Amino acid sequence: MTDDHDPVASPSERPVRRPFVDLAPPTTARGDDALASLLFDALDAAAEGVVEHDVPHGFHSWPAGMPPAVAATILDGLVDVDGQKGGGVVDPFSGGGTVGLEAVLHRRPFLGVDLNPLSARVGAVRTHRRSPGEADQFKAVVDAVVERSKRRVRERVRVRAEVPDDVAAAYAPHVLPELAGLLEEVAAVDGDEHRRTLAVVFSSILTKVSRRRGDTARLGGDDGADEKRVGRFFASEFFGAKAHELCRRQVALFARVGPAAPKPRFVVDDARRLPALLPPAWGRRAALVLTSPPYGGTYDYARHHAHRLAWLGLDAERFSRDEIGARRRRDRGPATFDAEVAAVLAAVSDSLADDGLAVLLMGDGELAGQRVPADGQLERLARGAGLSVVAVASAPRLDWRGGPARQEHLVALRRVHR
Known part of the structure; x- marks a missing residue:
């Protein structure tokens, strides 16, 4: 299925x-x-x-x-x-x-x-900078977070988004609880570095999965809504894709400068x-x-x-x-x-x-x-x-x-x- x-x-x-x-x-x-x-x-x-x-x-x-x-x-x-x-x-x-x-x-x-x-x-x-060995561990954590988040969506686990009403209104009714559940899974991750990194990855997807326009338009003072279609599981899977891409680039940075810089x-x-x-x-x-x-x-x-x-x-x-x-x-x-x-x-x-x-x-x-x-x-x-x-x-x-x-x-x- x-x-x-x-x-x-x-x-x-x-x-x-x-x-x-x-x-x-x-x-x-x-x-x-x-x-x-x-x-x-x-x-x-x-x-x-x-x-x-x-x-x-x-x-x-x-x-x-x-x-x-x-x-x-x-x-x-x-x-x-x-x-x-x-x-x-x-x-x-x-x-x-x-x-x-x-x-x-x-x-x-x-x-x-x-x-x-x-x-x-x-x-x-x-x-x-992330070494290849550290990257393998990180990617395993990411995949586990994504799967647990999707399971929450499938099972309709109740969760409350702890954000003001005006922030909540920027997300479709099915996206808001998916984000709240995803953030709870990030908060439950062991290891400060992994948890801090995944919180920033979460931050990086928020505009993409919202109803709002892109960051550049909003920065100019235009907060008007563009009703974007955000599908089921998109937030969780986009989060995973962003985390994997970040990891790849962190490994590339490690290869460029090494651990001693x-x-x-x-x-x-x-x-x-x-x-x-x-x-x-x-x-x-x-x-x-x-x-x-x-x-x-x-x-x-x-x-x-x-x-x-x-x-x-x-x-x-x-x-x-x-x-x-x-x-x-x-x-x-x-x-x-x-x-x-x-x-x-x-x-x-x-x-x-x-x-x-x-x-x-x-x-x-x-x-x-x-x-x-x-x-x-x-x-x-x-x-x-x-x-x-x-x-x-x-x-x-x-x-x-x-x-x-x-x-x-x-x-x-x-x-x-x-």
Whole structure:
């Protein structure tokens, strides 16, 4: 007897989405010739959609994050341009862990900081290296969880989804209990590492199995429902497919860098507290800060991730309260965002080694009806934070609201020696 459900394609069989598909090739570069050229090349690589296919880039949707091609190009190029072959790398807005994964691939120590409590979990999973022997054990656990979840569905085991009503409403009546049962099976898994990893895999499927639009549409503020058809067992089997694909990529990462590369560290905290978070072993200074801060008045990360945080039982209060540049507060105007960015720049300055470099990827903001060019904002605020802008590259990007194209900027800064 066969189960009546839609087949699940392996994630590796589906097309790889380009991270910056709406980014045009860069048009301008200025400042230090070598650094400006490197920044230009990084934006160009992002526009082309160059992505590593064999490591966990792309696992767990994280819209508006730094494209892997940007981080890879910067870390590669700094060896020649800046003489950086080692030293600690910091991302104070670490999001889904893209910079952390590239730091692992470049065998550099890494610290990721983010107010979103989901960020540290996703980053740790994306950067985890799994040996072939560990992979066999993990896949056996995954298969057992999937089978137990499907058995629950067949036997109509009663279970309550411990999520708010608005989150529950995003799922079809037959999908909601399947997810709740699947999560209970994940929680029952032995071994902290397996349990943490599978919780993140669970988080990664939530939008796909909901009635909602994809992450990118929802990030722009469109929460309208598209009544997608999600078949019986689809959630459980898609979960299994995602877990197996993640495992394959973690094994590939192990093969690339081995077990001896520095283990990255991810913490849930505020970028404005960065100096207090740096490891003493680094002398509390970073060689490189590579990050993509929030764009002013553009995205609502706390709202975007609210359904995932609710399912996993993660506390979002501080994240929602202290999120920088949130779209829901765009009416406060540019001065408020200036103060937030100035505080971040001061923290970056206090965290950089004397010969260190900061590279920020920022897009133009829009606050209280005013377009805020990000490169000009950083140049205005840098000096007061003890920094100097040394190079900039820019590329046009479509405005999803239909207005004039915004500019995406890569900006390099150094500490001002006094």
